Amino acid sequence: MTEGKRSGTVWFMAPLVIGNMLNPLNSTMLATAIVTVCAAFGKDVGSGALLIVPLYLTSAIGQPLMGRLADIYSARKVNYAGFILILISALIGISARNFNWLIVSRILLGLGSSAAYPSAMTLIRQRYAQENEEVPGVILGVIAIASQVSLVFGPFLGGILTEHYGWIGIFWVNIPVVLLAMLLLVVENKRNVAGEILHNTTLSDLDIKGVIVFTVLLISFLLTLLYPVKLWLVIPALVILLFYFIRIELRHTNPFINVRLLVMNQLLSTTFLRQVALTFVMYLTLYGLPQWLEQTKHINPSKVGLMMLPLSLAAMVTSLLASKNRNYKQLLIIGTASIAFATSGLFLINAQASLWIALITSVLIGIAIGVMTIANQATLYAAAPLDQVGISFGLFRTVGYFGAIIAGSRLKHEFKAGATDVGLHQLAIYSLIAAMVIILLLIPILKNKQTK
Secondary structure (H helix, E strand, O other), X not given: OOHHHHHHHHHHHHHHHHHHHHHHHHHHHHHHOHHHHHHHOOOOHHHHHHHHHHHHHHHHHHHHHHHHHHHHOOHHHHHHHHHHHHHHHHHHHHOOOOHHHHHHHHHHHHHHHOOHHHHHHHHHXXXXXXXXXXOOHHHHHHHHHHHHHHHHHHHHHXXXXXXXXXXXXXXXXXXXXXXXXXXXXXXXXXXXXXXXOOOOOOHHHHOHHHHHHHHHHHHHHHHHHHOOOOHHHHHHHXXXXXXXXXXXXXXXXXXXXXXXXXXXXXXXXXXXXXHHHHHHHHHHHHHXXXXXXXXXXXXXXXXXXXHHHHHHHHHHHHHHHHOOOOOHHHHHHHHHHHHHHHHHHHHHOOOOOOHHHHHHHHHHHHHHHHHHHHHHXXXXXXXXXXXXXXXXXXXXXXXXXHHHHHHHHHHHHHOOOOOOHHHHHHHXXXXXXXXXXXXXXXXXXXXXXXXX
16 A cells, blocks of 8 residues: 555544544443433432433434435535534533433434444445455454444543533533544545545435334334333334334335345344344443442442453454454354353352453453454445445444343343342353354354355
């Protein structure tokens, strides 16, 4: 790669990387600020869920929606719109006079930050398609690492900002970051002489009805996971709504969710299922292990945060190394074996065990997550049709939120009486079940000789 081309790649990737850091960063910054926020508005800590849930819900819906908009309109414009929404959400947050305005801010934040990932993947795919080149593995690795870095360092940054600037700091920080990203995006657009690949589509191609029904279905499903009441009535209703959504999508010429593609493209559908299982394990570990360390080992939060850093570092380094391997079948085999082995280590952790066991187990899980993240991303990239890249990667993030919500519901149940050894080992059982699901989803790929 020439010096000029390398420089061009840096300018191209910089705003995309910053944008992809904002969603996970804002998801986890609140963790260390939520008590202060609730106290400032005279709310109990339980009310903090009203600031957490809207972000996940709008992100889960926004990822495929923004991906769809990136596919049929302009990925660059979608990227700009996302940054503008984040900027508006930050301004609303810092000027909020009551708790409800903070909720509005988080809703806009979830929607705006959802634009970054699918639009970035679409722009990357288009850039290298125009140059008749394959996307370098390191490019996919950088995107994955950016999300992992911000996800884990969010609580640290949130704590520092809250301590020095109050709860308002976690909203303020988005303003200079977004302005920098938008400036870099403007500079890159002026440098880029190649045009963007646009599809000849109209507003009717957006499938508004499908979007609305999908939104209702998704919200209903997530609320059912969080609040499982009257399941005998809720589950049949969800099934009926699901079939109604499938019927709508099958009848639409340009559906919001290409159901036929998911059915016919086994590689794509199994990748989504595998991502649900992976993020389930990741969030169980990321939130479950620190709670156990604090309540059972009686370690203060700052030290717990330092103990979780090796997990993040292991995931980042492994992702970078794995991104150099374009053989996704090989990556899937290594990642699947790693996740099964690493989750087994959770059973060795107890109140009498050395902290080194917890540390080593977390590092092994970090390595497994790093490999599987790149493996899933590379597999999805290979399986997604060119005109479905945005929606495919948007759905990829959405199913990841499914894993997070399911993990949260299990944490809430198992740790309701405290983060004990019994609860942690129950989470280990759930993690092993998820690992078994990942193994089962690998079998069709191993049988298919065309995969590589």
